[in-house]
Structures are given as C-alpha cells and as structure tokens.
Amino acid sequence: MGLKSNLHNFKEKNKDKKWLPGFNALFTFLYMPNETTHNGTHIKAADDLKRTMNTVIMALVPCLIFGMFNAGYQHYLAQGLIESANGFLGASFWTLDNLVVGLWKVLPLVIVSYGVGLAVEFVFAIIKGHEVEEGYLVTGMLVPLIVPIDIPLWMLSVAVIFGVIIGKEVFGGTGMNILNPALTIRAFLFFAYPTWMSGDKVWIHGAVERDQMIAAGQNVDAISGETILGTLAQGKEVAYSVWDMFYGIIPGSVGETSTLLILVGALFLIFAKIGSWRIMLSSVVGALVMGLIFNGLVSAEVITEGSKFYGLMSTEFWHHLLIGGFAFGTVFMATDPVTASQTNKGKWVYGFLIGFLSIMIRVFNPAYPEGVMLAILLMNVFAPTIDHYVVQGNVKKRMKRLKAKTA
C-alpha cells in the first residue's frame, strides 16, 4: 500500500507541473492507472497499448538471445578457434564464451537504443504536454536486432534520434507516423554510413578491428564473414547449408538470422492476435511468386551464367525466405499496424507487394542486396493508397444502393 499511495499523492501534488508526463510514464509502468470510464462504455476490455507492445517484445526475446550467442559464435568461428556447430543444438554454439561476447556487444546496442530513443520520447511528451506513448518500446527492441554487431554506438545514437524525430514525432507521435520508425533508423544508417552497413567486414565482431591491425603492420590473419546475400550477389558459392540458414547460425544483423526463432515469434504473435497473419502470409506468397518468376527466367535461359544477376536469380525460390532479413522484416516490421494497410483486404495487397518487391530489389540491386527494408518502406508510403481504394469499394457499394433506389 505504501508505495502505491505515496506515488499517487506525489502525482496529485504535482498535477500542474510540466514534467508530470515523465513521472507518469514511470508510474504507469509500475501500476496500471486508476482511470475510470465516463459516459460511453462503462467497462473496457483488458488490452491496452502497453500490453500490445509488450507482447511484441516477448516475441522478439528468442531472437535477441539467439543473436547474442550467434555473435560470439561467429566471432570465434571466423578466427578458427572453435568447430562449426552441427545443427541448432550444436555443442560449440550454446556456450558461455559465445554468450559473453554477445552480452558484451549486444547489450550496449539495446541500452543505447532504448536510452536515446526514450529520452527523445520523454522530451517530446513534456514539450507537447501529452503522456509518453508506448510505440518506442517495440522500436527500441527492433533496432539493435537489425544492425551489424560492430556498429559504433555514436552512429546508432545519431540514427535513433533522427528516426524518432523525423520518422515519428514530426507526424505527431505514435499512431500518426507514415514510415516504420525502426526501418527509418536503419535506412538512415544504411545511406549515411554505408561502409558500416554492408560488405564482408561488418557482420562479425572483430573483423574491422582485425583489418585495422593488419593495416598497422601487425602479423595476424584477416577475418571476414560475408552474408549469404552478399555471396550470392557476387555469384559465388554459398558455404552454408539450408539448415544453417533456417537455424540462423550464419553471419548477418544481430537478431535477424534465425528463421526458426522468427517463425516461433510469428506463431506467437498470430496466436495472440497481435500480429496480422494476413500480412505475413501474403508477404511470403509474394516472395515465393517473385522467386518462381526469377527461377523461371533462369530455366528458360533468359538469364545465363554470365549475367551478374545469375547468382541470386538461380537461388531456389523458397531459399529466399530463409536468407537475409526477409523473415524478420515480414514478421516484425511489415506488420506494424500504424504503417501497414489498415483494412483487412488492403493487408493482402500490401503484404503481397512487400514480398514481391523484396525479392525484386534483392536481385536487381547487387550493391545493397537487402531488399526487404526498402520494400517495406516503399509500401509504407503506399499503404494509405491501398486503403483508399479498398474503402472506396465500400463507398461505391453505398452509392450503387442509392442509385438503385432512386432509379
């Protein structure tokens, strides 16, 4: 009782202070507020925005933990210090050493992402005099999972500030934004600091550092780890098995490699009725269709081995679901309700086009082979247009009914 009534009294005493939203954000984190209904419905369902966002975070936790182990695993593997893990439960993967590296590298990303992002949210809430909104709770968790492990923390901070302000706050905060904030942050990094976001040096902890040591004249072996997409884009052979890709024991952004755990998260979100199964399913279908078209072009010999697109076009269509950030983007980014299509019919179109365009961009853009980010951002912009046509369908039906009556 003590803490609760003390906090309550503190809130009542400081009712007219400007910084109260900041306090309330922390207070409501601890206690669900004592707000009651007025006229309108006198009872309300149990869900609120905090619970919704929290559910998405729970779905992301397996990816985060896996990402930490994978960070250490890729680091040691590239140096030849450990055997490669054989399968998801491989002995050399789930080791304390791997986890320590992961904790050391990934936790700062999480802390910086949340710290900087929430600071911006608090400042805006206080300036605008509204409560701190929950949108960043998910964004803050997504961001560390979709960046390369060695990204300098100052870059991350700059990108987060940019993403939250330009991606969200200028539009009016959570619920009003046009672009997915997490992807806005990633796109900013991608175009502002391209050397840190692509290539074969950034995906494994220590690779860049090792390069610098070599340049300084030290006698060590260079380590590198290219993503599968990077390898394919250059038309080289992929050294990983399909199962490796599915389990996620491959180089890549921190938390997006494990299709298996993303699938677990997706099932959880669909079961909880928080994530839209329509978007996820149609996006997968879209990707498969585009993949099949490219496979068809290859087998019809329109594209031959000499072509620079051959590597990615000849990739079996369903492998596209396993490599790169496709699965992660589809499940956790495309389904953001604010930036996706809002009508159920619109979601089918929106998801399909995301899948379709992801694979197209991936194949035709060898410099930056990750297409899903750009595809989602593009479709974010078109989502209101899709909805417009869906809603017009309903409006037209109404007009038709009226005409039938008056005719």
Place this chain on the structure above:
Amino acid sequence: MSKDIKIKKGLNIELIGEAEKTIENAIISNSYTIRPEDFHSIIPKLVAKEGTHVKAGETLFYNKDNENMKFVSPVSGEIAEVLRGPRRRIDAIKIIADKAQTFLDHGTFDLNSDAEKTKAHLLASGCWAFIKQRPYDVIAKADVMPKAIFISGYASAPLAADLDFTLAGKEAELQAAVTALSKLTEGSVHVSVGDQSKSPLANLQNATTHKVSGPHPSGNVGTLINKVSPVNKGETVWTVNAQDLVIIGELLLTGKFNAERIIALAGSSVQKPRYFKTKLGAEIATMVYDNGVERDSNARFISGNVLSGKQIQPDGHLDYYSNVITVIPEGDDYEFFGWNKPIFNKISTSRALTFSWLTPKKKFDLNTNTNGEHRAFVTTGTYEEVFPLDIYPMQILKACMYKDLDEMEALGMYEVAPEDFALTEFVCVSKQPHQKIIREGLDLMLKEIG
C-alpha cells in the same frame, strides 16, 4: 417475407449479476425527474411551471421546433422544481407524486384511423418521444414518411432485461402499437426476435418478423436495419424500443399514458439482481438498496446497460428509455504491473497473456477501470472482429474526428447510432471514446445538413 438474420462478428460479454426472473413492486417513488437531455436535440418549451399540478399524461413541455410534439408527465403530482443550467437551459423537471394517481384521458383511439390522425394523436399524447429516427439517432421528425420502422425484440447487450420476460402478457398493447405505427410508414414494421425465443412479439399482425441469432450486437436495432434495409442518403427510418411499445399501446387502447415499466436491476454490485415494476423517471433509490447495493459502497450506477447507459448518482432517476439499471464496482484503483501480468479475470478479444478465450462461458466481474490510458489509434483489425455492419469503423471514426462531412456521408454516417459503436469502444486498445465521437459527428451533420 420474414428474413432470418445471422451474424458472426460480435462479442457476448458475460457478466455476473444477471437479474433473476422475479418481479417485485418497487417502493413507490416520491419524486420523479424528467431530463430533457434524454431527448437529444430537442429544445424544450416549458408549459408546466413550478408549483402547478399535473395529471399523468399532461404536458410538461413541448418541442420548440414543433409545438404539436408534447412531452408529458409520467405521474400526477406537483411540479416541485425546474432545474436550470447555463443560459437557462432546462436540466431537469422534478415532480412530487400524488398519493392517489390521476390520469389525463386522451381518449381511446380508433386503430383504423389514417396516418394523419394517428400521428396527431401520438404527438399530442407524449408518445412521439418514443419514436426515434435514423439518420442522426434523434426523436423522429413528424413531417417525413419513413421508409420502414424497426423494432428490436431481442436484447443481446450484457445484463440486458430479457424482453420475453418483461413483455409477457402485453400482446394486446404491442399489437395495438404496431398496428398504429404501420400506418405511418410506406414500408413495413420490422420486428426482430431471438431465434430461440417465445417472444410476445413473434406473431404480430401488420409486421415483418425476423429471427436473429449470433453474438451481441445481434439484438441492436442498428444491426437489424443494416441487414434488412440500410439507410441511404435522403431516406429515413424510425426505431422504437420494444418496451416503449407497451406504453404506446396502452395509450391507444385506454387513453391513459401509463408510464409503468418492468425493469431489471442487474450487475455484480447488486446482492440480489431481479426485476422491478416501476415508472419512468423514478428515483433509483427506491430499488437499489433493499437487497441490492450496500450504502456508501464504491459503485457505479448506470441507467441503461454497461455499454451505452448513462452514469447516474445514487440519488438519481431512471431515464426515459432504459429498462435496466446496472450497478458495477468502480475501478478507481491502481493495479500493480497491470499491463503485463497474465490476466484471467477480465475480458479480452486478444490472447496477449489474456486468457478469457479459455473460458467463453465464464461470467466476469468487470469494474469501470479503463485498463490503460487513452492513446491515438494504433492497432487495426480489432474493431472489425466485433462490428457486423458493412461499414469501416475506424475510418468513419476518424472522419468524425476531423469533421469531413463528405467523407462521413460516404462512409455510411446516415446508418449509424452511437450504440452501434459500443463494442468497438469496449475492445479499443487505444481507449478512444467511440460513442462520443459518433454522437458529436452526428450532431455536426444534423447542424450542417439537417
């Protein structure tokens, strides 16, 4: 040409405190209060000044826009007080009831009369107040011919009074009222009844009966209209509550405006939920304390159901249209980690660590806590699951918020009433006041378009 209506989208909210099917006579209320705000959009012109004596059925005030439209006293007694608000707006008229009731005789009515005579009789006798129209969900304009009249005889709202029970034995009154109403429309009178029920409304003459099934809002009159004959631009339909047909019918048959009504006292704060015989405008204190709510308990009193009723004070009065008083606990307390712990004792349509989907038959004890703070619209698709009308709920709500009249019209604003958005408001993750938004949107349209 009866048409069965089956809806799938919706939500039955099962609550503790359903009224037991026994009728008690409520203690006779000393005072009765009529609030003009019950008659939305009507500007009252007072006839019965303070201190005058009225009979039951005698005019209290009339509609400023239509002098023939009278609003009458439910009881005989003395006008004790006329409470006024800002700009001398009439807030409430309080009547101290006589010990022995006397009725103003409106004369028995020939049910074969034509539309004009029927209309004039209903307007003069105060029964017009029970006829509402869509668009705008206000008291019907007397000078239009509606394309149809709709009556819902199936109450699907949580803890609603069972109409089969409260209307039992009133067949003659119901039939008289429906016959009279059928004169007033070019189409027919559509009546809905539950598909399993033995409703006294099931076999009426001069009406089209529809059997409805499915979760709430299957019993809402708005759902019936949408499935039978949605309102187009320029069209009007009328709606009447089933329980009000009894008052209309009795007036036509006997000439007496008898404001008696059987209402349910329900809700988890009530010790023994049951039915009462009382009158419109009666003090609820005459019913709620005996075997009901503990005095000074922290409870919410609602005239109407939990989804669209009005909050009233414990010394308040039954409003003009309701047939249920619901009392539930207030939820003005904090809940430790309420936003992330697993929840078993509240209703939710999601499964985000909320487990009401495991127990669909369980009855819940919900309080008035909002379970979270007010936010902008974020989630999508949640409203559509509980909204059976062929309308895009979120889009129309947003159109109301940014006051785009053309878009509101195009999206179907003429078809809706606030109560149609009660379920979407209940499930709203962002805790937006949907019914208020729709009411304000309708008022704006009424003002701008008329």
